[in-house]
Amino acid sequence: MLIDLIALAAMVGYAVAGYRQGVVVGALSLAGFLAGALAAMSFVPSLADAMEPGPRRTILVVLGVLLAAWIGQLLGGLLGGAVRERLTLQPARMVDQVLGAVAGLVAVALVLWFLGGALRGSSSTAVSSAIARSRVLATVDALVPTRLAALADDFRRSVADSDFPRVFTDFGPEVIVPVPVPDSSVLDRDMLVEVGRSIVKVTGNAPACRRGQEGSGVVVAPQRVVTNAHVVAGVRSPQVQIGGVGQLFPARVVLFNPQRDVAVLAVPGLPAPALDRGVPLERGDDAVVAGFPNNGPYKAAAARVRGVVNAQGDDIYGRPGVEREVYSLYTRVEPGNSGGPLLEPDGDLVGLVFARSQNDATTGYALTLAEIDQDLRKGIDATQRVSSGRCSTG
Secondary structure: OHHHHHHHHHHHHHHHHHHHHOHHHHHHHHHHHHHHHHHHHOOHHHHOOOOOOOHHHHHHHHHHHHHHHHHHHHHHHHHHHHHHOOOOOHHHHHHHHHHHHHHHHHHHHHHHHHHHHHHHOOOOHHHHHHHHOOHHHHHHHHHOOHHHHHHHHHHHHHHOOOOOOOOOOOOOOOOOOOOOOOOHHHOOHHHHHHHHOOEEEEEEEEHHHOEEEEEEEEEEEOOEEEEOHHHHOOOOOOEEEEOOOOOOEEOEEEEEEOOOOEEEEEOOOOOOOOOOEOOOOOOOOEEEEEEOHHHOOOEEEEEEEEEEEEEEEEOOOOOEEEEEEEEEEEOOOOOOOOOOEEEOOOOOEEEEEEEEOOOOOOEEEEEEHHHHHHHHHHHHHOOOOOOOOOOOOO
16 A cells, blocks of 8 residues: 555656656657666666675676666757757647646656566565555556567566576455464474485575576485476586485486476485375465475475465566466565475475465465376486576576
8 A cells, every 4th residue: 555655646746757857858868867777777787797696696687777767768859958948839838838747757766666576586585565455556467569579578587686586476465365374283293203214405606697506306216306497407416415405316307497486306316205196285285395395304395275376477488478277376486495395294296396476485486296196207208417507597
C-alpha cells in the first residue's frame, strides 16, 4: 500500500510538472532519460562485477543507471526548453501542455517500474514482497511493450543478488497457501544418519565469474549424483563430499539442463548408496529438506507441503518461459540447500530443492520427481562430459 501511495503521488507530481513544461520538453527529457539509462545498462553491471553479489551491489548498480538516466533527462530537458521557446501560438501551447502531462506521467511510471523490477530480484524478502504487492507497478508492467520489458529483464538478470532462479515470472505476489506448521518430529535422528550417507556437498570454482560455488546433491544411482544446474553452472571441475566431510571425489557433469535447473554428475569411485524414491506428496504432507545450508555442515529441516504447482518462471539465466512442476513447501530454504533432496519422513527421495520464495521467508520450492525423471534417466546412462554452461545469475 505504501509503495502504491508513493507511486501515485509521484505520478501526479510528474504529470503536473509535465503540463507546465509541455510535451516538447517532456518528450525530449524522456528520450534523454531512456538514452542515458540504456547506455549505462550496457556497462555499469560489468563495472560492478568485482563486487560480491548482494543487496549493496544491486542498489549501487541501480543508482548508477539512474544517475546516467537523470543526466540524459537533464540534457534532453534543456534542449526541449530551447525548442519550446519557439512555440508562440496559444493553441499550440495548450496541446503542448496536455501532451506534456502525458509524457511526464509515462516517464515517472517507467522509472518506478524499472526500479521495482530491479529490486524485486533482491534477496531481501521484505523488499521483494512489498514490490510484488504493488498494484500500480503490476499495472504498469502489464502495459510496458514487450521489447522494452526484455531489455529491462536483461538488466535485472545482470544485477540479481539471489542465489536461486525465479520460480514465477509474474510481477505480482506469489500465492502462499496456508498449512499447519511443520512437524519437527519428522527429524528422526536414525533416518537422517542413514540418508546422510547418500547426500553430498557439491563444490567447485567458476573461473569466468571469479567465485567459488557450493550446494547440495543426492546420490540417485551408483556413482551418479543429481543437483541443480545453477550449483555447477560455469564450474570446470566439481567435487563432492559424502555428508560434507572427508574425502573429496572429483566429478564431471554428464547432464546439464539450465531450463529445468537439473544437473547430473558422474563421480567415479563414489562409495555411496542411492536413495530409494518415494511416492508423490500432497498438500499437508510432512517432509524433510536436507543439505548444506550456507555452505555449512549437514543439516535437515522439517517441511510441510503447501501444494503442487505448475509454475511459469525463469531458467537459471533469468530467461522467462520455463514451466516446472514444483512442490511449494512450508520450510526455510537457504543458499547451499540448492540441489539437496526433499524427503519423505521415512527417508525416501520425493523431490529436488531448487529455490525459495521471493516474498515469504518460510516458503521454499522443490522440483517433483515427475519433473526431473527424464533428466535422471538420461543422466544415469550418460558417461561423456558435457558443458556446464556459463555462470548463472545467482
